[in-house]
Amino acid sequence: MSQRLAELAATTDLAADPVGFASDPWWLILFKAVLVFAFCVVMTLFAIWWERKVVAWMQMRIGPKHVGPQGLLQSLADGVKLAFKEDIIVKAADKPVYILAPVVSMVPAFMAFAVIPMGGQVSMFGHQTHLQLTDLPVGVLYILATASVGIYGIVLAGWSSGSTYPLLGSLRSTAQMISYEVAMGLSFAGVFLYSGSMSTSTIVGQQGDTWFAVLLPVSFIIYIVAMVGETNRAPFDLPEAEGELVGGFHTEYSSLKFALFFLAEYVNMVVVSSLATTLFLGGYRAPWPITAVWDGANSGWWTLLWYFLKVQLFLFLFIWLRGTLPRLRYDQFMRLGWKVLIPTSLVWLMLIATVRAMKNEGYDYRGIVLGIAGAIIAILVLSVVWDMFRGTDDEEEKAKAAQPPPGAPGAAEPFDPMAGGFPVPPLPGQELPPVPRRAVRRAEPVGAMVGNGNGTGSADDESATDATDKEV
Amino acid sequence: MTAHGYFSTYALVGLVLLVGGGFVSVAFAANRLLRPHAPNVEKLMTYECGVDPVGEGWAQTHIRYYIYAYLYVIFAVDAIFLFPWATVFADPGFGTTTLVEMFVFVGFLAVGLLYAWRKGVLTWT
Amino acid sequence: MTAGLAAATVAAADLSGRGGPGFLSPTGAEVAFVLIGLVVLGSALLVVTTSQIVHAALWLVVTLGGLAAEYLLLTAEFIAWVQVLIYIGAVVVLLLFGLMLTRAPIGRSTELDSLKRWPAVLVAVGATATLLTVVVDAFHSAYLDLGKTDDGSARVTGESLFRVWVLPFEVLSVLLLAALIGAIVLSRGRADADGKGR
Numbered sequence: 001m002s003q004r005l006a007e008l009a010a011t012t013d014l015a016a017d018p019v020g021f022a023s024d025p026w027w028l029i030l031f032k033a034v035l036v037f038a039f040c041v042v043m044t045l046f047a048i049w050w051e052r053k054v055v056a057w058m059q060m061r062i063g064p065k066h067v068g069p070q071g072l073l074q075s076l077a078d079g080v081k082l083a084f085k086e087d088i089i090v091k092a093a094d095k096p097v098y099i100l101a102p103v104v105s106m107v108p109a110f111m112a113f114a115v116i117p118m119g120g121q122v123s124m125f126g127h128q129t130h131l132q133l134t135d136l137p138v139g140v141l142y143i144l145a146t147a148s149v150g151i152y153g154i155v156l157a158g159w160s161s162g163s164t165y166p167l168l169g170s171l172r173s174t175a176q177m178i179s180y181e182v183a184m185g186l187s188f189a190g191v192f193l194y195s196g197s198m199s200t201s202t203i204v205g206q207q208g209d210t211w212f213a214v215l216l217p218v219s220f221i222i223y224i225v226a227m228v229g230e231t232n233r234a235p236f237d238l239p240e241a242e243g244e245l246v247g248g249f250h251t252e253y254s255s256l257k258f259a260l261f262f263l264a265e266y267v268n269m270v271v272v273s274s275l276a277t278t279l280f281l282g283g284y285r286a287p288w289p290i291t292a293v294w295d296g297a298n299s300g301w302w303t304l305l306w307y308f309l310k311v312q313l314f315l316f317l318f319i320w321l322r323g324t325l326p327r328l329r330y331d332q333f334m335r336l337g338w339k340v341l342i343p344t345s346l347v348w349l350m351l352i353a354t355v356r357a358m359k360n361e362g363y364d365y366r367g368i369v370l371g372i373a374g375a376i377i378a379i380l381v382l383s384v385v386w387d388m389f390r391g392t393d394d395e396e397e398k399a400k401a402a403q404p405p406p407g408a409p410g411a412a413e414p415f416d417p418m419a420g421g422f423p424v425p426p427l428p429g430q431e432l433p434p435v436p437r438r439a440v441r442r443a444e445p446v447g448a449m450v451g452n453g454n455g456t457g458s459a460d461d462e463s464a465t466d467a468t469d470k471e472v
Numbered sequence: 473m474t475a476h477g478y479f480s481t482y483a484l485v486g487l488v489l490l491v492g493g494g495f496v497s498v499a500f501a502a503n504r505l506l507r508p509h510a511p512n513v514e515k516l517m518t519y520e521c522g523v524d525p526v527g528e529g530w531a532q533t534h535i536r537y538y539i540y541a542y543l544y545v546i547f548a549v550d551a552i553f554l555f556p557w558a559t560v561f562a563d564p565g566f567g568t569t570t571l572v573e574m575f576v577f578v579g580f581l582a583v584g585l586l587y588a589w590r591k592g593v594l595t596w597t
Numbered sequence: 598m599t600a601g602l603a604a605a606t607v608a609a610a611d612l613s614g615r616g617g618p619g620f621l622s623p624t625g626a627e628v629a630f631v632l633i634g635l636v637v638l639g640s641a642l643l644v645v646t647t648s649q650i651v652h653a654a655l656w657l658v659v660t661l662g663g664l665a666a667e668y669l670l671l672t673a674e675f676i677a678w679v680q681v682l683i684y685i686g687a688v689v690v691l692l693l694f695g696l697m698l699t700r701a702p703i704g705r706s707t708e709l710d711s712l713k714r715w716p717a718v719l720v721a722v723g724a725t726a727t728l729l730t731v732v733v734d735a736f737h738s739a740y741l742d743l744g745k746t747d748d749g750s751a752r753v754t755g756e757s758l759f760r761v762w763v764l765p766f767e768v769l770s771v772l773l774l775a776a777l778i779g780a781i782v783l784s785r786g787r788a789d790a791d792g793k794g795r
Contacts, residue, residue, distance in 0.1 A: 033491045086508045091516040094703045107492040114488045134484040145678045148686025163518035178544040185551035192558035256503035331596035338594045357571045541691040542780045548687045556755030580770035584777040
């Protein structure tokens, strides 16, 4: 009898687990909390090294290799170096907020980890415990809430620096994060529809048979796109577009405060990857072919391995995207968020809700699937046709716009290089008048002609300078 | 869940917050001991492409940021109502009626989104 | 067999909840409720007294976060996190964007102090008195059992929302639509004026 009960306890999923989350002794809880922090920091150091190695490999370089075996300790050395650097608080900054901002950016990222199930039930110092700090019935909502608090770190960093670039970068970054948080939340709703719960451990428990990534492919893809946008990573790394905004919201930060922003970015990456693992890829459960041949794969410390591998998979995806895709323009990015992701996720959510309702009412499954597939194909065809007609219209309009009518202000007005008292570049259609230059002496080497920015076409350069000579 | 379970769960969330605060304060203290401190006027100037900054760093922003934040508020409220709906949806006694209710709700919001789209608000200029 | 299973469930219940003292007893929760209430009150006063406008917004974040903690202590966890997500994550961000749209300088702004301070205090006291009267009158007989923590869960909230409060829920969607259209019309009017000015 007791043996049978033990078997029952071993085979039932987490929802019916005999060990609750509140039954750990306090020292074990504290230990687990510190362990989670250590895990985050180690994962950050590892992810930076891995990112540099993988991107180097994709670009046929070697990457870091001097510090530690294969350069593994490079990011640790960089982190220590940052802590030794002088901390500069610029004079224009709002000091309390300036110091608060990196803290607000980092602590919520860590806090989200409290509800991530990293593994099943294990034995730790003779106590049976879960590899999850705590289990809230509204766990996923809690993660969304902490993410929305993390946005403050960025807004405040940009504002408190008292500098233009950080302010613009922080506004961009915030608008970006809030836009993609909506799509992220809507993709979660699909998961809740299937799991009937917002608790992370229950959601993992519900994926014993089929992963939600298989059941909800559209939600999964939307989440993947939204999570890259949410973490401000390439190709959505517009807040730190170096060519436009210097460094974005953390331009004025140095030393440890800068390191904290860096840490927050990578911890956030790990958090969203863990969330993707938990919600869509079956959490810490072993993937299907392994469970078919090996019964013990879902027990004890092995679960941590599966969790870790799945998170690494997503981190690799982040790095891969960074290594291959160019950065989007801001208007493209916003169009993707508001015109593609949000409408798609709304339609998808109502679609699966309808299918579920019809299934619950007892309709034939095949009929539903065929009907909906037909409807989708019809809508797709209609949208493609619509796009073709609209697209040509747009192009015509654009072509019209590109050719300014005669007498338009842009073409007719001569270019005024000091319009409004500032030096300004010419508008399209306007000609830059030749710039008067000092006469070049023949004896000077080619390198002195910096005005053209290139030392190649020396003959052209000379004719150009000759022409300006005459004008002067 | 019993009361003890509930409160100790949230006590744990508070504990994580405390450990996070501890981590940050230890890091700041260590940084204070380790780093050099030699400020001068040039270092304390805000960065502006290498030239001395003119006036204040603060710039008036464009209204489109505000509009997007506004849209976010509305759709965040929408998502918040979708969550409990999705949670109870499959329970006995809900089903089609609840579905229709949500269709009406999402329909109104979709009209709003379509309006914004037609007015060109969703196009970043 | 059944007896064994029943025993197992009882043991499970023991382990997950009642076994051993919790970290925060209900009485502790009540003490914490009062303390957080004081924090909320203090930060709310700072919102209206500070002369730095962005700091006022940040104190508002503290106030709203404190309220979320109060909801948590009343076992309304769903509402608590919604409070964080909507009010802190969306509404105050909207407020900050609004500030940056108009003016958000670093440092003190002297024009924030209104000359009509005493009438404002009077209005605030009056509003507080009205609210207190109404709330006490409406809820003086209501009793919340902190030992039963299901009342604030997402499931219970959803059930009451989609069984009892369907009409307000649908009206809310119309309200959101009206707000959205209003905002768009206002902002477009402004953009058009800009276009004409240019």
